[in-house]
Structures are given as structure tokens and as C-alpha cells.
Amino acid sequence: MTVKKTNTFPAFLNKESRSIVKGEGVYLFDDQGKRYIDASGGPIMSNLGHGLKEMAETLYNQALKNEYVFYMDFTTPELEAACTGICEASGGDMDRVFLVSGGSEATEASIKLARKYHIDAGNPSKFKIISRWMSYHGMTQGAMNLSGFPFRRRDYTPYISNNYHIPPAYCYRCWYNKTPETCNLECANALETEILCQGPESVAGFIAEPISGMSLCGATPRPDYFKRVREICDKHDVLLIMDEVMTGFGRCGKFFAYEHFETPPDIMALGKGLAGGYFPAGATVSNSRVFDMIANNSGLFISVHTWAGNPMLAAMINKTMDYLEEHQLIQRSAEMGEYLARQLENLRSHPTIGDIRGQGLMRGIEFVKDKETKETLPPENMFWLVLNELAQDMGLVIDCSSGCDRGQAGDQLMFGPPFTVTEAEIDEMVEIFDRVLTQAEKQVGF
Ligand SMILES: Cc1ncc(COP(=O)(O)O)c(C=O)c1O
Numbered sequence: 001m002t003v004k005k006t007n008t009f010p011a012f013l014n015k016e017s018r019s020i021v022k023g024e025g026v027y028l029f030d031d032q033g034k035r036y037i038d039a040s041g042g043p044i045m046s047n048l049g050h051g052l053k054e055m056a057e058t059l060y061n062q063a064l065k066n067e068y069v070f071y072m073d074f075t076t077p078e079l080e081a082a083c084t085g086i087c088e089a090s091g092g093d094m095d096r097v098f099l100v101s102g103g104s105e106a107t108e109a110s111i112k113l114a115r116k117y118h119i120d121a122g123n124p125s126k127f128k129i130i131s132r133w134m135s136y137h138g139m140t141q142g143a144m145n146l147s148g149f150p151f152r153r154r155d156y157t158p159y160i161s162n163n164y165h166i167p168p169a170y171c172y173r174c175w176y177n178k179t180p181e182t183c184n185l186e187c188a189n190a191l192e193t194e195i196l197c198q199g200p201e202s203v204a205g206f207i208a209e210p211i212s213g214m215s216l217c218g219a220t221p222r223p224d225y226f227k228r229v230r231e232i233c234d235k236h237d238v239l240l241i242m243d244e245v246m247t248g249f250g251r252c253g254k255f256f257a258y259e260h261f262e263t264p265p266d267i268m269a270l271g272k273g274l275a276g277g278y279f280p281a282g283a284t285v286s287n288s289r290v291f292d293m294i295a296n297n298s299g300l301f302i303s304v305h306t307w308a309g310n311p312m313l314a315a316m317i318n319k320t321m322d323y324l325e326e327h328q329l330i331q332r333s334a335e336m337g338e339y340l341a342r343q344l345e346n347l348r349s350h351p352t353i354g355d356i357r358g359q360g361l362m363r364g365i366e367f368v369k370d371k372e373t374k375e376t377l378p379p380e381n382m383f384w385l386v387l388n389e390l391a392q393d394m395g396l397v398i399d400c401s402s403g404c405d406r407g408q409a410g411d412q413l414m415f416g417p418p419f420t421v422t423e424a425e426i427d428e429m430v431e432i433f434d435r436v437l438t439q440a441e442k443q444v445g446f
Contacts, residue, residue, distance in 0.1 A: 023050025044416035047273030062315035071309030078314035093264035095288040103245035103271030104138025106282035114205035120297035150407025169221035210257035217364025226263035245271035253334030253360030275316035329419040376409035
């Protein structure tokens with residue numbers, strides 16, 4: 001594509017972006033009248049689908065009623081309802097909610113909350129947050145410190161300070177060369193090793209995505225992984241923080257992905273589809289243990305953001321929760337997720353498909369050059385970008401990424417359509433993707 005004059009600052013500076021002028025359900029339409037089926041809601045964001053009139057009306061009505069008050073001065077009925085709704089959805093596991101404007105803000109506030117808990121508990125030496133390699137927690141400074149996604153943080157390493165990472169729960173390419181038969185949860189036990197080496201008196205929390213987002217596209221730990229993690233955290237007075245920015249609010253077929261592991265966290269970060277995909281959204285959620293410790297001591301949590309707790313976001317979260325319930329969309333995410341997984345399995349015979357993984361409507365594929373050895377495709381092929389571009393040419397939107405093999409190579413992608421997706425629409429996505437992959441494989445010499 002040729003570059004035309006634009007004043008936007010895109011990620012790929014020398015590539016022209018298509019201009020989308022309308023969205024409806026799972027479809028997007030560009031200014032040339034071309035239709036795209038949106039199989040990922042961009043970066044797994046659009047949980048309810050595009051162009052919903054009732055979401056637009058909610059935004060309009062709330063703006064007329066009360067577009068903004070500052071959370072340090074006031075609460076609102078909308079904020080109260082949203083926070084109660086989120087805690088009720090957790091079945092009482094979680095107790096308090098701090099609304100912010102995105103996933104990175106939510107993970108950053110989670111760090112501060114963990115730190116504040118320990119200060120108020122009389123353990124001010126606890127400040128380190130351990131995270132995992134091949135994880136993603138956002139691009140702002142604090143969140144980037146936690147992220148173990150080399151591709152996204154490499155340029156900024158001089159700014160990285162909190163840097164305590166353990167191996168990921170990544171069964172397809174286990175860093176301990178284990179198989180399911182020989183696995184002894186080495187990747188979970190590595191947390192205890194790291195806590196001990198750092199000194200338990202210095203460690204405040206451990207953060208992990210329950211099911212990996214774009215750094216490992218759907219990698220899912222063994223069912224007992226988080227139970228072991230929880231044991232280790234409790235033993236060393238380390239808070240368990242789950243990053244549910246991508247996985248939460250039904251994306252993985254349950255309201256929160258931690259339910260798959262029967263292990264509620266102490267602190268949880270939410271974002272992305274929290275407001276259905278219609279408003280910038282994030283939340284830091286805590287259990288009563290964390291809240292009460294602070295309430296009963298300093299009584300002060302300072303993580304001031306101008307848009308924190310704003311009523312527009314709260315109203316959109318409330319409408320999203322109503323919509324999820326009215327249309328039974330969490331159950332639908334589980335059912336359609338199973339259907340999507342079965343359809344993707346039909347593509348296994350493609351020479352490059354190494355692994356298909358994930359839960360609910362968050363399904364990832366990892367590509368390889370050799371299925372036996374799991375050798376990656378040469379990084380210079382930029383297979384992930386080839387896929388991304390061919391997909392757009394053929395009218396499909398999917399989220400592609402690279403670097404799953406220790407940040408050096410490894411192409412992957414994620415399907416994450418709206419929960420309203422039908423079987424026929426999934427068939428259409430998979431049929432186009434089949435053609436995209438055939439063409440991409442030809443392009444790199446298969
Ligand atoms: C798991 C996870 N955490 C945090 C973030 C950061 O969210 P945001 O891009 O809204 O800042 C993302 C975004 O992709 C994510 O997937």
C-alpha cells in the first residue's frame with residue numbers, strides 16, 4: 001500500500017490504514033464499502049458487537065443526566081450500582097471496585113493497592129511485584145515493568161525498574177521441558193524460589209493473567225496451577241493479583257477466568273470489554289481483606305486519576321452487565337467458544353498450525369515451521385504480519401502477534417469475536433481464515 005498524507009500517528013508508520021466508517025454486529029465497513037468480519041474486536045475488546053443502539057442511548061442519556069463528577073468529591077448512583085454489580089458477579093469473592101480508564105491504569109493501581117496493603121499491615125519493606133515472562137500487563141511505565149513481553153518492552157528497557165519474572169505456564173513450549181505426564185508444576189513452584197531469593201520480606205504481590213493474552217495467545221495453565229500459586233502466596237504473605245483485563249467479564253466462558261481455577265485473587269484488574277467495548281474502561285477490584293486492612297489503618301488510598309469512578313463509565317458497565325444477563329451471553333461465550341474451537345481444529349492439517357488453545361471466546365493459534373520439532377518460522381518472514389494483512393485484504397479482522405518463543409520468534413494470533421456471534425458467522429470467519437492461511441503459507445514457501 002502507498003502512503004498518503006495523514007496526521008495520525010499509527011503503530012506502523014509507513015502503512016496506510018483502511019478507514020472504518022460503520023460497525024454492525026460482527027461486521028465493520030470501510031469508506032470504500034468493503035465489509036470485514038470482526039473475529040477479534042481489534043485487541044479482544046468488543047464483547048457485545050458493534051452498533052448497539054441501547055449502548056449508544058445509555059451513553060447519550062448519561063451525558064445529559066450527569067456526565068462527570070470527581071470521585072474524590074462525590075459518589076453517584078451509577079458508580080454504586082457498577083461496583084456492586086461487579087462484586088456480586090464475583091459471588092462475594094471481591095468486595096471493592098476502583099474504576100479507571102483502561103487496563104494499564106488498572107494494573108498500575110493494583111500494584112499501588114498491594115503496596116498500600118503491606119504498608120498498612122506494618123510491613124513497609126514489602127514492595128516487589130513478581131510477574132511472569134511472556135506476560136502482558138500494559139504499556140504505561142508501571143505496567144510495562146510487570147509485562148514480560150519482550151517485543152513490547154524491548155525499546156524501553158532502560159526505564160524498567162521492577163523486574164522480577166518467573167517462567168510462564170506455557171505447556172506447549174514448557175520452559176522445563178516437561179510433558180503433562182512428567183509435569184510437577186515447576187512453573188508454579190518457581191514463584192517460591194523467586195520469593196525466597198528476593199527475600200519474602202520484600203515481596204508484596206504476584207501478578208498473572210489467568211489465561212494468557214497476546215503474549216502467549218490463550219496459553220492455559222494446568223487446572224491446579226493457581227491453587228499451588230495461592231499456597232505459595234499465602235505462605236509468604238504475598239498478595240495474589242490476577243490480570244483479567246482480557247479474560248474477565250465473560251470472555252473465557254465464565255464471568256471471571258479465575259473461576260476456571262477455583263482460585264479467587266486478592267486483587268483483580270479489569271479492562272477492555274468491561275463497558276461492552278463502548279467506553280474506555282478499567283477497574284481495580286479487591287477483596288475485603290485488602291480493603292479492610294487499609295480502611296482500618298491509614299484509611300487512605302491515593303491513586304488519583306481525573307476519570308476515576310466517572311458516571312459515564314459506570315453507566316456503561318451497568319448497561320453491559322444488564323445486556324450480558326438479558327441475552328445470557330456468558331453462557332453463550334462458553335458455547336460458541338466450544339464451537340469455534342471445534343471449527344479451528346478442522347484446520348489442524350495446515351502445515352503451520354502447531355497449537356490451538358484457549359477458553360471460551362478467546363482462542364489462540366501458534367504457528368510453527370515444523371510440527372514435530374516446534375521450530376518457529378523464521379522471524380524475518382514476519383508471518384504474523386503477513387497473516388494480518390492478508391486477512392484484512394480478504395475481509396477478516398484477527399489479532400496477530402509474535403515472539404512467543406522467548407521473545408525471539410514465534411507467530412500467533414487470537415480469535416475473540418463478540419459473545420453475540422452466531423455459528424454461521426464463526427463458519428464464515430474460519431472459512432476466510434482457512435484461505436488466508438493457505439495463501440500466507442504459500443507466500444513463505446510451503
Ligand atoms: C492482559 C492485559 N493486561 C493489561 C492490558 C493493558 O490494557 P490497556 O491497553 O487498556 O491499557 C492488556 C491490553 O491488551 C491486556 O491484554
